[in-house]
Amino acid sequence: MxxxxxxxxxxxxxxxxxxxxxxxxxxxxxxxxxxxxxxxxxxxxxxxxxxxxxxxxxxxxxxxxxxxxxxxxxxxxxxxxxxxGKKTRAKYNRRFKETMTRIWGKRGVKREYPDLDDSLVFHIxxxxxxxxxxxxxxxxxxxxxxxxxxxxxxxx
Incomplete structure (x- = not known):
């Protein structure tokens, strides 16, 4: 510069x-x-x-x-x-989380999807x-x- x-x-x-x-x-x-x-x-x-x-x-x-x-x-x-600007997005959407929780149960979904509540961070x-x-x-x-x-x- x-x-x-x-x-x-x-x-x-x-x-x-x-x-x-x-x-x-x-x-x-x-x-x-x-x-x-x-x-x-x-x-x-x-x-x-x-x-x-x-x-x-x-x-x-x-x-x-x-x-x-x-x-x-x-x-x-x-x-x-x-x-x-910093932006965050959930890795999985709410509907997917609810469906997987119904299928696997609370404990099972944590075993199958340990990153279920993770989010993606990026800058725009x-x-x-x-x-x-x-x-x-x-x-x-x-x-x-x-x-x-x-x-x-x-x-x-």
Missing amino acids: SELKSQSITKEMWQQIEKEMSDGWVNIVFAYKGHELTVNRVRVSESKTCLQVYIDGFIKGEWVSFSGDKGFSDKAPAILPDVW PNFSKASVLCRQYKKLEGIELVSAHFVKAEGL
Whole structure:
């Protein structure tokens, strides 16, 4: 990443960032641990959008892994779990669990399916709302704002 002029983020700036992300199409750039994070609003479907986070301009499928407990691969940048959203899903759905419990009984199902109550953990670059993204990013130590529309407008 090239050296970018950035500034630490105050409480008032977080409010402005959240408002800007909520409004419309956005392009906000953060700097975090030597990486450039770009947040854009992208189209999910015809009538639905979300905020998507790019790390150094990329989102790569090879970064995501469903094997293991981490939810990301060894090829992923070290900051990925900090800046992408963490999602969990049950390994087996409720209906399957109930059916197997009826068939095997409470003790038998634990013998046959020891991982029945396990969940899958993975990280995705999408955030449904600006408040969710801001809540997660406020906790990051050392994150700095590089560019945003309101910064250009106010001349900060």
